[in-house]
Amino acid sequence: MTAQKPGLHPRNRHRSRYDMAALCQSSPQLAAFIVQTPAGEPSVNFADPQAVKALNKALLAHYYGVAQWDIPEGFLCPPVPGRADYIHHLADLLAEDRDGAVPTQATVLDVGTGANLIYPLIGVAEYGWRFTGSEIDAQAFASAQAIINANPGLSRAIRLRRQKSPSAILDGVIHKNEQYDATLCNPPFHDSAEAARAGSERKRRNLGLTQEAGLNFGGQQRELWCEGGEVAFIKTMIAESKGFARQVKWFTSLVSRGDNLPLLYRALSEAGAVKVVKKEMAQGQKQSRFIAWTFMTDSQRRRG
Known part of the structure; x- marks a missing residue:
């Protein structure tokens, strides 16, 4: 009997233990x-950034058909199973407006797609969705574009858009008359550089690393923190979302801390x-979660 990871979505391809032999066959570098x-x-040393990146390359190649994937040193190396869960739960949310049928032609905006492009890669492979990925960091943007360019077919499904304003999230990215079924976002959750460093220290200790070892897969500043943390970031997104109330069916964002929810619910109200939702x-x-909000009635979303 194959052991399953507790809690993952029923459609998540990573519910069972990794088949390392199969992954090595798909991506020989992993061996x-x-x-x-x-x-x-068989496993990998999760304290070794190169091993984690090699595992991600293998997972993306084996399960999602992404033959070429890489990220610059020091950028966030995302846990694929958790990122896939967001996509599958988002699919369920969209299906609720379609009598339980997951849309195959959904258009999704990935806010802050990052150097790794992880959500569009999974969403395209699993559901054939079309993505727009926004990104403010020039190096992350270039990395995401390189992934698209290196994998035939992705350019038809994923486009990138540069966010030019450091104070804006949706403004300047969603163009006039564009329509999206959903937005998704993994916001920076720390509220300061100090808090981000403390988080990296905890992760280092949990992995048994010395302080000198560094954690060069932990992420860049923009990926980890912003003034006011995730509450401030999501509240800005909520405020901006009103301006696109008729262009987007569902706005969504991960919320890392459950005790931040009351503040966000108040802002949404x-x-x-x-x-x-x-x-x-x-x-x-x-434990993780995402919140979703809409300015459309059920009938308006179904007609769209």
Whole structure:
């Protein structure tokens, strides 16, 4: 019997233990990073950034048909199973407006797509959706574009748009007369550089690393923190979302801390959101969630 990871979405391809032999076949580079666990099972050293990146390359190649994927050193190397969960739960949300049928032609805006382009890659492979990825960082933008260019077919499904204003999120990215089924976002959750460093220190200690070892897959400043943390970021997005109330069916964002929800619910109420939904997610012991809000009635979303 294959052990399953608790809490992952039923359609998540990563519910079972990794088949390292199959992953190595899809991405031979991974073989150099395989180690044995104390129980004698093949794994990788999750404290080694190169091993984590090699595992991600293999997962994307094996499950999502992404033959070429890379990120610059020091940029966020995302956990693929958790990112896939967001996509699948978002699919369920969109299906609720279509009598349970997941749309195959959905248009989605990925706010801050990052150097790794992870959400569009999964969403295109799983559901055939079309993505616009916004990004403010020049190096991250170039990395995401390089992934698109290196994989035939992706340019038909994913386009990138540069966010030029550091104070804007949706403004300047969603163009006049454009329509989106949904937005998604993994906002920076720390409220200062100090808090981000403390988070990296905790992760370092949990992985058994020395302070000198560094955590060069932990992420860049814009990926990790912003003034006011995720509450300030999402509240800005909520305020801006009112201006696109008839262009986007569902605005969504991850919320890393559950105790931030009351502040966000209050902001959504003040903004006049017609409907607010919370989707709970879990991967092992880690609890996560995203909130979704809309300014359209159920009938308006179904007609669109």
